[in-house]
Structures are given as C-alpha cells and as structure tokens.
Amino acid sequence: MGDQMADLDMLESDQPLLVAKSLSKSYGRIAACRDVSFALYPGEVLAIVGESGSGKSTLLQLLSGQLAASGGHVSYRMRDGVTRDLATLGEAERRFLFRTDWGFVHQDPAQGLRMAVSAGANVGERLMAVGWNHYGRIRDTASDWLTRVEIDVARIDDAPRTYSGGMRQRLQIARNLVTEPRLVFMDEPTGGLDVSVQARLLDLLRSLVAELHLAVIIVTHDLAVARLLSHRVMVMKGGRVIETGLTDQVLDDPREPYTQLLVSSILPP
Amino acid sequence: MNAPAYNFAYLDEQTKRMIRRAILKAIAIPGYQVPFASREMPMPYGWGTGGVQVTAAILGPKDVLKVIDQGSDDTTNAISIRKFFAKTAGVATTTATEDATVIQTRHRIPETALHENQVLVYQVPIPEPLRFLEPRETETRRMHALAEYGLMHVKLYEDIARFGHIATAYAYPVKVNARYVMDPSPTPKFDNPKMDNCPALQLFGAGREKRIYAIPPYTTVVSLDFEDHPFEPYRFNAPCALCGAENSYLDEIVTDDKGGRMFVCSDTDYCEGRQAAGHRGSLSAAPYKEKAHGGSNG
Numbered sequence: 001m002g003d004q005m006a007d008l009d010m011l012e013s014d015q016p017l018l019v020a021k022s023l024s025k026s027y028g029r030i031a032a033c034r035d036v037s038f039a040l041y042p043g044e045v046l047a048i049v050g051e052s053g054s055g056k057s058t059l060l061q062l063l064s065g066q067l068a069a070s071g072g073h074v075s076y077r078m079r080d081g082v083t084r085d086l087a088t089l090g091e092a093e094r095r096f097l098f099r100t101d102w103g104f105v106h107q108d109p110a111q112g113l114r115m116a117v118s119a120g121a122n123v124g125e126r127l128m129a130v131g132w133n134h135y136g137r138i139r140d141t142a143s144d145w146l147t148r149v150e151i152d153v154a155r156i157d158d159a160p161r162t163y164s165g166g167m168r169q170r171l172q173i174a175r176n177l178v179t180e181p182r183l184v185f186m187d188e189p190t191g192g193l194d195v196s197v198q199a200r201l202l203d204l205l206r207s208l209v210a211e212l213h214l215a216v217i218i219v220t221h222d223l224a225v226a227r228l229l230s231h232r233v234m235v236m237k238g239g240r241v242i243e244t245g246l247t248d249q250v251l252d253d254p255r256e257p258y259t260q261l262l263v264s265s266i267l268p269p
Numbered sequence: 270m271n272a273p274a275y276n277f278a279y280l281d282e283q284t285k286r287m288i289r290r291a292i293l294k295a296i297a298i299p300g301y302q303v304p305f306a307s308r309e310m311p312m313p314y315g316w317g318t319g320g321v322q323v324t325a326a327i328l329g330p331k332d333v334l335k336v337i338d339q340g341s342d343d344t345t346n347a348i349s350i351r352k353f354f355a356k357t358a359g360v361a362t363t364t365a366t367e368d369a370t371v372i373q374t375r376h377r378i379p380e381t382a383l384h385e386n387q388v389l390v391y392q393v394p395i396p397e398p399l400r401f402l403e404p405r406e407t408e409t410r411r412m413h414a415l416a417e418y419g420l421m422h423v424k425l426y427e428d429i430a431r432f433g434h435i436a437t438a439y440a441y442p443v444k445v446n447a448r449y450v451m452d453p454s455p456t457p458k459f460d461n462p463k464m465d466n467c468p469a470l471q472l473f474g475a476g477r478e479k480r481i482y483a484i485p486p487y488t489t490v491v492s493l494d495f496e497d498h499p500f501e502p503y504r505f506n507a508p509c510a511l512c513g514a515e516n517s518y519l520d521e522i523v524t525d526d527k528g529g530r531m532f533v534c535s536d537t538d539y540c541e542g543r544q545a546a547g548h549r550g551s552l553s554a555a556p557y558k559e560k561a562h563g564g565s566n567g
Contacts, residue, residue, distance in 0.1 A: 091411075095415060099419075117423055117427055118427060118431075120430055121423045121430065124426055125419055125420065125423050128422040129417060129419025133495055133496050134496045134497050135426065135429055135496075135497050138426065139430075157430045
C-alpha cells in the first residue's frame, strides 16, 4: 500500500499538470497570441513577462479557459488523474474547477473579492459553494486562513472595503487558497502596491507556494517579481514567446535583444 | 355587477393563455422562474400586478375569491383587488379562508390549513433570491441553471457574523423540490414551514419583473440554514390580545406614546373566527356588548 502510494506520487509529479499546445488567439486581424506551447508541472512557478500589449493577459485568459482559443488547445490533469482538454469541459465542470482546484488572483482585488461582504464570508464562499454547511467550521477555517495571510483575525467581520490595498490582496489570496487548489493564476498580483507592501506580499506568496506545493502561472511586467517567485520565465513580445528558460538563466544571461532590453531597463539597486 | 366593457376577469383571452402557459411551465419545474409577457394593469407596480394577472388567468366563474394583504382582508390593497374581480369577473368573494378556492395574498399565508381545492397566489416584488448578492441577471440565471447556491449561504453567514443568528426575518430563501432556490416573496419566515408539503397549489406572480413561479401541491420546501444554526420560525412571545391564540403570527400595534403595545393576529379571518368561537384575549371587549375600547388593564 505504502509503495503504491509512493509510486502514485512519483507519477503525480512526473506528469505535467497543464499543457498548452500551439495556442493562438486573434481579434479580427490582430493576433494577440501566436503559437504558444509549454507544459507546467505540479509545484512549478512559471512567470510570463513582457511589456503591455505583448499578449500576456490574453494568454492567461486562454489558459484559464475564460477565453476560447482561435487555435490550439489547453489540457489539464484533473484531481482524478485524467487529463482533459479544457474546451471539452462543460460549463458546470469548468466553473467547478475554477472554484476548487484553481485559483485566480486579479490585479484589482475588487474584481476577485465581494467588497460588500465580510472577510470571513469572502474566504468561506468557496467552501459553502462546495457544500460546507457548518457555520462554526467555516468560520474556523476562515480565521485560520486570515492568520496564514497575516491578517488580524479581529477584522474577520469587516468588509474588504475597509481594508488597505495590501490587505485586500492578501485576502484575495486566502479566498483562493482555501479549497487547496493545485494551480493558481495570478495577473499582476503586486500591481498598484507600494514597494514595501509588495515585498511583504511576495514573501508571503513565496512561502505559501513552497508550503502548499502550488503550481503558479504569474503574469507580470515586473522582472523583480519574476525573479523572486518563479522557477521558469517566458518572455512574450507581439503575441509570441520569444525566449523561455530557467529564471536565473533568462534574467542573468538574456539571449534575445528584446529580453536584454527588458533586463537592462531595470534600475540598478 | 358585471361590466360588459371588459372580458371576463379583465384580461383578454390571448393574454390569459400566455399566462397559463407560463403557469403550467412553472408547475412542471417547481421553483423555477418562468418569464412571461407581463401586462400593464390598472394599478401601480408594487400593488400586486403580478398576482392580479395570475389570478385573472386562473379564475373561473364558479371560483370564490379571497384577497389578503399582510394577513388582513380589510386593507386598501385587499379591498381594491377583491372589488376589481367582483366587478370584472362577477365572482363570489369571501373573507373566510376555508370557503375560498383562490386566495391572492401579499406577505402572508393564512393560519387556517389550506386544502387541495385551493390555489394560493402570491404577489411578488423581487423574484430573484440572489438579486442583492449578485447584481448580474445573466449570472444569477446561470447560477440557477447549474444549481450553484453557495452564495445564498454567504448571506446567511453574514447574518450570523453580524447578529449572532440568522437575522433574515422575511423573504427567507427556500429550496424547492431539492433543486431550485426560491424567494418565497416577503412572507415572514414564520410562514415558511406552511409551504412545505402543502396540499394547495402555490403560484407566485411578479408583474414588474415579469416572472411566474410555482410550488405544486405536496412538494418539499426546505428553508436554507447551517447545521449549527438551524432554521427557526420567529414569532413574538405573546398570545393574541383579541383571541388569545398562542400559535399564530402576530402584528405589534403601538397603542400610545408611553410604550404601550398590543399583539394581535395578523390573519384577521383566523382571529375573528376564533373570537366567534368564544376565544378571548387580554384586551377583548366584554362579550356581547358594543363597547369598542378595551382598557389598558390586562
């Protein structure tokens, strides 16, 4: 039994969690995303970097099944071990995936949170959506998660409207992680935060990712974020992936002229 | 009196057919909100235009109509609608719950148990239980379709977090036939258990929102709750001051500016019936006398 479990674990991390194959998306004559292929493994953090308009956000929406691709497909290995093409999932299945095995952290917390309901209910919503029906347990789990993202439990009944930007972002993360997803999409999670708050958030994210063995696809234009969080980097320009590799390798020794430009445009510390 | 200028029960036959089709669909899918082409009625929205259209569509010449508003047969709204159908359909009207075949109601279910030959028609202001939680109608429809009702519990969670108990006192969400979550119109939650397994057909009409929904006879209706905060009907802890009833829903009436108040049955027919049967409350007038005012003593 124990051996079998170990074998399964081996298989688990050997197989990719999410595979994109020649994904493309065009809006009329504008190609927002062209021929993107990669595989993401469990526990791996992949950063997609590039300037505005390079197709990062479109790619993220394609990967998370929110946009239909014009070409190519995305497949995902579900919790039962079966790999399925996202396009063939029914809407109910897709939405279920979205609130259980996936997380999505928006740049603007107002998009990912219910601003008018309390922090506890924000965290508890996913649990209630999968059938939790015990107030005490929902609340305990919610306070537990608030502690983990360094929010004072005394503020559990306050609405996120009354929270600071950094707290809102941490609350959004707690709300996403409460169902223990295996894959989290992040769209510029540190955008709009000041530098010290950013640093704290990145620190928190890094420890949570390691602790929970999360796979993350993070879209950012901030190379510092990519360097701190990610194992691998994909550089996008004009809808194409122009360079990909290990984060240190790409950022320390960029091959493409555009990547060199990106890296050199960071102010030296 | 029958006004010849109108078709029977005011609406033309084509409109009635359209509404009946919506009603049949609503009965076939308990708790599902069926859209219908709501008409302008000779009364303002909010006065029961949805209920009136449903009543008009199901009313036959032999029906006996009762109309209640907040449990009472003699408020403006109830009297106007009763007169409206007496005039346009010439049907018999009554205030006695047992004698009625069609009961149009606003905000209450009669205390007297309903029977199989009755239809209860509710006036509904807002049919969508998820309305104030999710503003997008496209999204709420999808949530109903996929039976995603976690959000409904978010509302109940908020109640407990804020007040220590589920403070929703009316329009308390229910699950019909283990499928659709439904807003029972603004009836007090005291009335929710009466909807469950009720022998009468229950129809809900929302005129402004153009929706009809239904609970067929003998359908399970469960009020949503948490395991550790179960649903509890609420009632003022007092007997009716006029008939002494211990188990009816009570209205609180302020009687002076010194904190004086009395609790009386909100269902006037039920209360009068009990008084006629000889039940007395603390503020009842002395029997068989024309004195209207009870003293302040109990």
